[in-house]
Amino acid sequence: MGVAMQKISISPGALVLAGNKRLEIIASTSPSKIEARDVISGEIVIISPGEIEFELKTPPHSGSETFQAEAELAIRDSDIKLATDRFNVLAPLKTKQFLSRQDVEQCSLALGLSASQVRRLFAQLDIKKGPESLILKRRGRTKGVKIIGADVEDIIQQVIDEYYAGPGATVERVIQKVKEQCLALTLKAPSSATIANRVRERKPRELLAKKSGKKAARQVYAVRGEKVQPEAPLQLIQIDHALVDCIIVDDQRTPLMRPWITIAIDVYTRVVLGFYLSLSYPSAMSVALCIAHAALPKNSWLKSYGFSGYEYPFYGLPKRIHVDNAKEFRSKKLSDSCRSYGVELTFRPRGTPHNGAHIERLIGTLMGKIHILPGTTMSSTKAKGEYKSERKAALLFSEFREWLIREVEIYHSTEHSALGCSPLHKWEKYYQNKDGSFSYPLLVDDPKRLLIDFMPSKTRVIGRAGVRIHNIDYYTNTLKRFDIGTKCVVRYDPDSLKKIWVLPEGEKNYIELSYADLRLPDTTLSEFKSLRKKIRGESARRVPAAEVFKLIEKNEQLVSAATMAGKQARKTRERKRSRLADPGHPLNVQRQIEKHIESVDYSVNPVAYTLED
Template sequence: MLQISIKKGSLIFAGNRQLEIVAALSASKIQAIDISTGELVVISPGEIECELKKSSGYSKLDGVPAENPTSIESVNEADLQLATDRFNILSSFAGKKFLSKQDMEQCTATLKVSAAQVYRLLARLDARLGALSLLPKRRGRLKGVTRIDASAEDVIQEVIDEFYGGPGATSKYIIEKVIDRCQVMSIQPPSASTIANRIAARNPRKLLAKKSGSKAARQTYEVRGGKIQPEVPLELIQIDHARVDCIVVDGDLRLPLVRPWVTIAIDVYTRVITGFHLSLSYPSAMSVALCISHSILPKERWLKSCGIDAGEYPFYGVPKRIHVDNAKEFRSKNLSDSCRRYGIELTFRPKGVPHNGAHIERLIGTLMGKVHMLPGTTMSSSKAKGHYKSEKHAALTFVEFREWFIREVEIYHKTTHSGIACSPLHKWENCYKNKDGGFSYPAIIEDQLRLLIDFMPSKRRVVARAGIRLHNIDYYSPTLKRFDIGTRCIVRYDPEKLSKIWVLAEGEKTYIELGYADLRLPNTTLAEFKRAREKLKSESSRRVSAAEVFSLIRKNESLVSAAVSHSKQARKLKEQKKNRLMDSGHPLNEIISKPDFPASTDYSQKPVAYDIEEQDSAVRVGKNS
């Protein structure tokens, strides 16, 4: 520990002036002289801020940097003990240029060094540094002193600055460049180890930034503090998407299809998975809506619809804040308005700062580690997968994978989490446990279908003579007759099922469900409808009607049925539609006993009256006559 030596001749800094101590006047008064003005002043010891060194930071020997004070933590115990013994003996002789014969004999005998060494130790002794000033010096050059030619040193630094950049940067490449440039300049090239040492002496964070970018450098070296932690459940949940590291098979031929996507939500305080949504489709606004509604609502009925009767999933409730990244489906005005309607604050992760979503990222990593044990896993990278044939070993259908995933989530909830030192289920239950031993519960949304509809994608439309037109498709219900043409409304829809929309007219509080105005139209997805429409537009420059598009969709469905065993893409599209329309585990599918539009019904044929009606008519005519 550095100490200020208050004695005659010491240079000090006090009262914003550089002073030299002249004399001690009393126990509380010191006389000093201002170095710059020569003025004599009187100060107290408490006014001294620090002691100034008489010499500069460099010694006069060849411009070699003076040795910096050594940190006591970096000194081994043996050297520290030796220095302490030396200081205890020599400190009483500090300031003396010569020692008596008796004192010298005492010092040499005790320290077991020569007289010359005693004088060298006395010259190094510094009362401010204490025993650290007498640490044994290591042989060799001081740190920072180089012996190669200055021009060669400049070449090394220039080459590092110029060529050490990009993912392919290596020490070997820099060494080759330095040697090549030195030979061109007729300079003696330094050795490879010398060049490697110069690279290692550079700031590692700056080198990593040049090689892998500033993001990687921040990930490795940045100190991350100042976290705002929630204090109760549902105060903060994080939502993100992930592509599952496993290939599923179709339900008919059990041939490999694709990797599903999962949108998942975690409560940061308790670490419980409040909800998730699995799909074969790419993440969208609908995926977010289904995940949020699944997170908010109780899940007992949903578990039974998925074929799980004994499952335990007691987590639900409206969160105070949802934290997401900057993906397009999260940045929509529709999502922010829907969250605001339910009193939810929507916040976004700063760009380029993935650690702000560390809880959801770690959860996804944990679940994918479980997925890697399944047949058909793709692992997290091609390197980790090695020679494993994922498609060859794929075995689970989408519904089977979902059932497995639900059970793994339950296992996760009942396993001790290192971040909270207990299981997420125990943490959740403990938060809602009352002092009397009973339990309190989060409030339940009464209109559960309304909640889901409120988070669906939306468009603004007006009531027309034919009803509501969305995506160039007409929708109608007799309920619309009570509204005037031109009435403005909000239309919500499911991109995976266009046969229904939900309309909220201006001034109304409840949605109206509408179906196709033309009941002969088949059910389809928005993506399939747009693909068919674009195909027709490319063949014709005129306006394309919805009827023509649906006609093309019917032809495509026949083509898919014929080619389903040969084309993975065709099987994928068929499985997506099948899961959306027929899957009892989907929130919008309650109990489906048959398709919405049976293929056996031909609505273009004129209906035939029942025979009983003809008989009744004949009886009535006979009576009248």
Template sequence: MHIEIEEGMHVVARGKAALIVGPVDADSVEVLLLSTRQKITVGLNEIEFITVPKRSTGGPELLYLTRLESESNDQEIQLALRRYEVLSRLHRKEISVAQAAEEIGVTRSHVYKLRAKHDESMGYCTQLVQRRGNKKNSRHLDPALEKEIEAVLETFRERAGVTFAEVWRAVQKACMSLNLKCPVRRTIRNRMKSSFTRKEVTRLKYGREVAAQMHDSRPGKYKATKPLEWVQTDHTLVDYEVLTDDRSDIIGRPWLTLFIDVYTRVILGYYLSLHPPSTLSVACALAHAVMPKEDFLRRLNLSGFKYPMYGPPSMVYMDNAKEYRSHKYLSSLDRAHIGYDHRPLGKKHFGGHVERLIGTMMNKVHLLSGSTMSNTVIRKRLARDRKPTQTFTEFARWFALEVMEYHSTVHSEIKKTPLQAWQDYYGPHGVVPFPPQITDAHQFRLNFMPQEYRNIRPGGIEFKTRFYWDPVLDPFIGEKKVLMKYDPFSLKQIWVQLDGQFIAIPFADMTLPDITLEEHRAKVLSSHSLEPGSFGDAQAAEAHSEAGRIESTSIKKTRAAKKQLAAKVEYQKEFSSAVVVKKEKKVAPDYSLPPKPFKGGV
């Protein structure tokens, strides 16, 4: 059986008798509890319908009295309470009509009118004074005009990001087409508020995502019981622009991939990159989360600081981005015995912990000179002299220090620092002395390392403008498309698959310093070297253009000469009998005379 939910319908909400007041959004309604006269918002799944879905005649009246009560002031409510108490005694025949009139201060005839409205089940609300004049939400427009306005508003119900001016213009257009007088703007605003739910109004103005964040219900939450049980991950584009190594140009804004442990709120691992999110950045961030951080701190020259958080998570919770659903990444998680799950589509709040952490870290970034801030409105208020000052390497070191500062700052939710929460569980005096360890760290890193195919040349294997060599490659020189893997955190060596196993191959030039993949990207973006065959200056381009003009001019002249010669031949054929061609007499040169210098030019 189908039931239409209507205003004034009797239902059972959360186990209590109630009346439907009206919709709140697509998933919830406002109800009036009959026992307490309290208005509450409940979900549709919390409502039980009466067996006979018939609206009671007292429902609308009770809703009207409830609205009347909410609109009354304290003085009117006190008067209603006094009259209700006197009329109740009159109803029980404890006093006479004359005594009731005297106590209330009205005539006897008026007491009869008040007694007619008296209802014990409705309470004192039946004695509230009804104000004169137009009632709230009353409508006085022509029904045809009301219908047209509703039709126009209905076309905007499912739209998002619409201004009121656009709605107003649509109403004016509809009214003019029917030769109806258009109402004022305030009337249209009131019709929108009465016709649309709060969520629909927010979506119409700010978009679907903002409306979902403000109005969607979020009952319950997952509560982790120990560290590494539940880890969330997400990406963000950092609100900061980094410079080239020579500080002459801006490279762009880095991307940040984060892993947060929900129980302790520690940043288990992260990865800063100069390319959009990909399987590479996700794998690097996960490897950083699982492995100890000593080498990471040493590369950043931060060995004096501690970063004791590491370990394989039991569950990684992520969104539905392409890189989080790639077969290579998910199969690597399966091989590492790490569970994973994805958020429901469109439910951003399911990753609320990592989203809030991203906001916290970006607030720190906003204090830097050169921050782009989170939106254009705030960016316009920045001072013009706030230019970027940090290279990518400097920003990576600064961000690592901010992460350590975050770990030592008391968190508002867990009431302690994330570092203390971690050490309370993993530490000499904690529940467990050490986090879970990876039995074969090298194999784990290989599983998540990015891979490429390269040819083995006599000079070694070329990768990222550097050559790698080891005598073990001698028998394999000339092999093509050999599988190799590399560690984005350290390019000092690569791993090449030879005869079914991976072998480490170092730099051919052992004097080269170690470098990370992102530092290499930063150097490539900052270098101004030209590709082979590129023009080195404007003169080359000008010479190329002039040579082209000479070629095109010579082609035109050659064509004209050929046409002139062909015309001459045809003319001679046609008029050969009438035209006497005088042949020039050839004069043999006199070689006894001295030579004369040539006077002329090209």
């Protein structure tokens, strides 16, 4: 999967880059507005979270004012030794998926830790990283401020395990016991706030079970088949697909097909954290685009569709994604991608639709709005009655998308019956501090990398002609750095085969590759496979990719020239057109840049510059 994604913390004093300006964050004025100071000019500016490109690791200097450099990660020798000792005990057990009770007891005895601490360390263990994976990672502090050592951290966790128990369990009791034990061992005790934060980091269900028993915890958090009640935004989101109850038309205003929507809801606030609208059947790519849309700020996305003055402040990587048992969700690759970003992927038990009730109700709400549109199919044949959906269809795909974005905005501002307030208010209330300022979810520092990491993938090797996938050769000069036979992970977009992204073994960053033959037209994987299968049916010989691309070009010319092509051909054309012309698609940003680059006309002789005497 490559390197773990860095996250950007938006807090007063943080130094960031936004719009080529080096800014120091001063305060937050709303869930979508941040007050910052230009460290060069001193100018005060207002920015949104989505404008922040990355966090400056080495703060710049401005005039006579010197900014204190961010402290490097401080790891003491004792922490390294402790991590090594723990690694030597736990590593031999990593071949097991779960630790048995006997394993836990033996490790607890060998390491002097509680059972819960052993399980946490085992989950954290990474054989490839070695002992480093077990080092307590905390951000460095400025000089003169000591960090909590591993020994003190262990005391805190052990006290929580032992003393946060029974009806009388309180945070105050934990604080008192931690300070008593630190004093007895002549260790500097952490602050009360630090200890309280460690308690709150535990799962709410675990804390309730320790205080009131497992039965009480099940009643609150495991009602009707493990129905979890989150206590904050981004703790749990649900994702599902739905076939939209409306027929859209093509650019000739001829009835075409029903779009698909992949949508994510934040269960705590009920906000639509992200969605992806498409004319293609749901796939791993639909899921990737939905997750990326949910995790990232929406500012540039709204602007790409011409929306100004709209606020969509909802974004962030969730702690847990809950999905049904569809094939595209059951992929091990999706599970691996989630794990690399610290996201837990869980599945709805079969036969328990109530486990996805929140996303189902949201889809039902949106479909109810859609039923007023021309061309609606309603929710059933009975509900549609004599209504002629195809005859009444009127909206282009782009028009329907614009309508849907506005409806989602309306939904966010409307009171939700289960919340007693609007989803927008619920989100804002959580992130508003006592002093009236706002905090923000962590930002992902490389949005495009996030999407690529969730895209469909194959394993290939670098060959003499480059990288071959789907029987198509891809190349870039960067591949010359690698030996023939080097293994690599290849990420691709099934709706646009023009480019792929390759991660060679041992590398940290993806390399973007284009067709080795730049004259080939862009196409979808389904179209390419369909035409290739058709040629194979006519003969048993191996079919070169170039032959398939010739058919694709002929089909495009035929469809564009025809005044009334067959419906299936129009669907194929519209799927491709809607994907490649979508201004809000994250992989289309580079295409838009390329369109503005003037191509060179090699038929015109160059004109020499006139030299001055």
